[in-house]
Amino acid sequence: MKILFIGDIVAKPGRAAIKEVLPKLREKEKIDLVIANIENLSHGKGATIDKVDEIRDAGVDIFTSGNHIWFKSEFTETLDSDPTVIRPANYPADNPGFGFTFVDVAKKKVMIINLLGRQWIDQPVDEPYRAIDVILLDQVDKEKPDIIVVDFHAEATSEKNALAWFLDGRVTAVIGTHTHIPTCDQWILPKGTAFVSDIGMTGALHSVLGVKPDIIIRKQKDTEPVKFEWVETGPKVFRSVLLEIDTKNKAKDIRRLDFNLE
Ligand SMILES: [Fe+2]
Numbered sequence: 001m002k003i004l005f006i007g008d009i010v011a012k013p014g015r016a017a018i019k020e021v022l023p024k025l026r027e028k029e030k031i032d033l034v035i036a037n038i039e040n041l042s043h044g045k046g047a048t049i050d051k052v053d054e055i056r057d058a059g060v061d062i063f064t065s066g067n068h069i070w071f072k073s074e075f076t077e078t079l080d081s082d083p084t085v086i087r088p089a090n091y092p093a094d095n096p097g098f099g100f101t102f103v104d105v106a107k108k109k110v111m112i113i114n115l116l117g118r119q120w121i122d123q124p125v126d127e128p129y130r131a132i133d134v135i136l137l138d139q140v141d142k143e144k145p146d147i148i149v150v151d152f153h154a155e156a157t158s159e160k161n162a163l164a165w166f167l168d169g170r171v172t173a174v175i176g177t178h179t180h181i182p183t184c185d186q187w188i189l190p191k192g193t194a195f196v197s198d199i200g201m202t203g204a205l206h207s208v209l210g211v212k213p214d215i216i217i218r219k220q221k222d223t224e225p226v227k228f229e230w231v232e233t234g235p236k237v238f239r240s241v242l243l244e245i246d247t248k249n250k251a252k253d254i255r256r257l258d259f260n261l262e
Pocket residue numbers: 008039040066068178179180
């Protein structure tokens with residue numbers, strides 16, 4: 001079983017990179033399931049259903065998200081009704097949407113869980129360790145998933161690393177998103193959980209987080225307020241990790257699949 005996880009897809013260049021790379025990659029690597037983080041899918045902040053369908057058509061099956069998913073208020077309708085789209089599970093239970101989902105693929109039941117970190121992220125979320133303990137306790141015996149993939153959307157590499165150790169042997173993979181910067185620490189922990197701190201973003205290469213660099217420089221250097229402008233042209237990057245899972249549902253391999261595009 002092969003699962004491809006694509007990092008935060010940012011705006012138009014991100015969607016273009018998906019359409020350029022994913023259909024051929026899916027075929028070449030014989031990928032069974034594609035998961036992507038879409039918190040920045042539509043004009044850099046949040047998502048809209050038309051853009052979700054655009055990348056669904058290119059081969060993405062399951063859509064995770066993060067702190068930016070609330071920017072387009074109309075998207076809450078999709079979060080409440082489309083089981084392929086999830087938001088972090090540790091937001092308050094009465095907020096729109098669901099924090100995990102299940103999909104049947106290649107005769108396996110795959111559970112995908114989304115969680116948000118708390119270090120340097122100012123969002124009203126519960127502490128992620130107890131939140132995922134409760135989800136696993138409630139769902140594993142009831143639903144009996146063969147494979148569990150966690151998108152841990154967090155800023156601090158230490159928080160992601162610690163959660164991966166906390167879940168080692170209990171989930172198939174802990175995959176980090178949010179920073180838009182790729183890390184090369186992909187490996188399999190002693191009890192069999194695959195991990196990477198951050199996949200990095202899929203979007204404009206000549207940018208900071210997808211935004212025009214001079215705007216971010218002004219924001220950090222000067223006091224005057226700035227308006228974000230997203231890079232829409234130029235070279236792009238496609239960033240992902242490919243998980244290979246053996247017949248006993250254990251992670252066998254995790255490797256980066258990154259492409260630079262014109
Ligand atoms: Fe993001």
